[in-house]
Amino acid sequence: MNGNGAGYGDPGEPGEPGDDTAIAAYGIGKKYRRGWALRDCSFRLPAGRICGLVGPNGAGKTTLLGIAGNLLEPTTGTLRVFGEAPESEGANRRTAFLAQEKPLFRRFTVEETLRLGRELNPGWDQRAAEDIVRAGNVPMAARIGTLSGGQRTRVAFALAFGKRPDLLILDEPMSDLDPLVRHEMMGTLLAEATEHGTTVLMSTHMLSELENVCDYLVVIAEGGLRLAGEVDDLLESHALLTGAHVDGQLPANLAHHTVVETRTSGRQFTALVRPGPDGLDGLDGGAWQAETPNLEELLLGYLRSPQAAPLLTPSARIDDVQAVAA
Numbered sequence: 001m002n003g004n005g006a007g008y009g010d011p012g013e014p015g016e017p018g019d020d021t022a023i024a025a026y027g028i029g030k031k032y033r034r035g036w037a038l039r040d041c042s043f044r045l046p047a048g049r050i051c052g053l054v055g056p057n058g059a060g061k062t063t064l065l066g067i068a069g070n071l072l073e074p075t076t077g078t079l080r081v082f083g084e085a086p087e088s089e090g091a092n093r094r095t096a097f098l099a100q101e102k103p104l105f106r107r108f109t110v111e112e113t114l115r116l117g118r119e120l121n122p123g124w125d126q127r128a129a130e131d132i133v134r135a136g137n138v139p140m141a142a143r144i145g146t147l148s149g150g151q152r153t154r155v156a157f158a159l160a161f162g163k164r165p166d167l168l169i170l171d172e173p174m175s176d177l178d179p180l181v182r183h184e185m186m187g188t189l190l191a192e193a194t195e196h197g198t199t200v201l202m203s204t205h206m207l208s209e210l211e212n213v214c215d216y217l218v219v220i221a222e223g224g225l226r227l228a229g230e231v232d233d234l235l236e237s238h239a240l241l242t243g244a245h246v247d248g249q250l251p252a253n254l255a256h257h258t259v260v261e262t263r264t265s266g267r268q269f270t271a272l273v274r275p276g277p278d279g280l281d282g283l284d285g286g287a288w289q290a291e292t293p294n295l296e297e298l299l300l301g302y303l304r305s306p307q308a309a310p311l312l313t314p315s316a317r318i319d320d321v322q323a324v325a326a
């Protein structure tokens with residue numbers, strides 16, 4: 001619980017809710033000409049977490065990251081980064097944003113690019129930036145325009161890490177990296193974040209890679225929040241049931257639980273459910289087997305069922321907004 005006493009119109013004084021909250025979103029929405037890309041999203045991302053942001057194409061991930069990274073203004077609601085508005089000097093200083101398109105100057109050399117990073121950022125860590133570039137054997141004297149897409153991504157990573165941000169926002173940053181480099185960059189990300197307590201918010205479609213990296217999760221679909229919270233708590237809140245169905249009919253008492261999705265294949269069916277307060281007691285015995293889903297199974301269930309009822313763990317809730325919305 002954040003306990004910051006802030007509501008829709010009162011996101012709190014700068015500095016609140018304090019450094020234990022990296023991002024607090026209060027009912028944010030974004031409307032483009034074609035319609036709403038994001039609607040009424042309220043959640044909290046505690047500081048120091050490595051958070052995966054997951055959702056189908058067009059779900060609103062880039063829009064949400066753009067609002068947190070001060071590239072876009074929300075149409076409704078407010079968002080705070082370490083208690084401050086994204087456009088504030090304080091939030092800007094503490095945040096690094098790595099977008100899908102890497103806006104680097106093509107005519108600059110790698111060295112000049114890092115020098116610019118050093119000049120623009122008071123807390124610049126030249127060694128960290130150079131280490132990342134050198135690990136990929138990218139020549140410091142090479143012009144950005146002559147680098148491969150993956151090499152440019154590496155330089156963009158170096159710029160982001162060199163800033164030593166408290167919040168690192170990554171929008172599908174690794175899509176053009178080969179699997180080995182992606183693995184290496186994920187390792188660097190994890191090591192840097194762990195060593196410096198950096199909060200990471202990273203959108204990705206690589207579900208299998210999230211499992212070993214993220215300890216927090218935000219899932220959005222069709223512009224709305226579906227899941228937010230600690231990965232372990234979210235997994236433990238669900239059960240993956242497998243069993244044999246009778247003429248396509250699932251047991252009626254399945255409806256006592258929150259059913260995220262059901263699928264049948266031949267005589268087998270699987271169901272991803274959030275068990276009610278008494279657990280799975282009362283479900284038809286015998287034909288069922290229940291296990292805790294892994295992260296990929298959980299995410300696929302929600303990606304296939306964008307209308308599933310939302311679940312936020314206590315640490316992800318913005319209580320006052322819920323009170324206002326109730």
Ligand SMILES: Nc1ncnc2c1ncn2[C@@H]1O[C@H](COP(=O)(O)OP(=O)(O)OP(=O)(O)O)[C@@H](O)[C@H]1O
Pocket residue numbers: 032033034036037055056057058059060061062063064
């Ligand atoms: N500048 C814009 N003008 C109009 N519509 C936009 C704009 N940017 C995004 N949208 C729309 O808003 C919705 C959400 O887009 P967004 O890029 O945030 O999704 P996403 O989850 O990042 O998708 P992807 O996984 O494909 O990158 C989409 O329907 C998209 O077409």
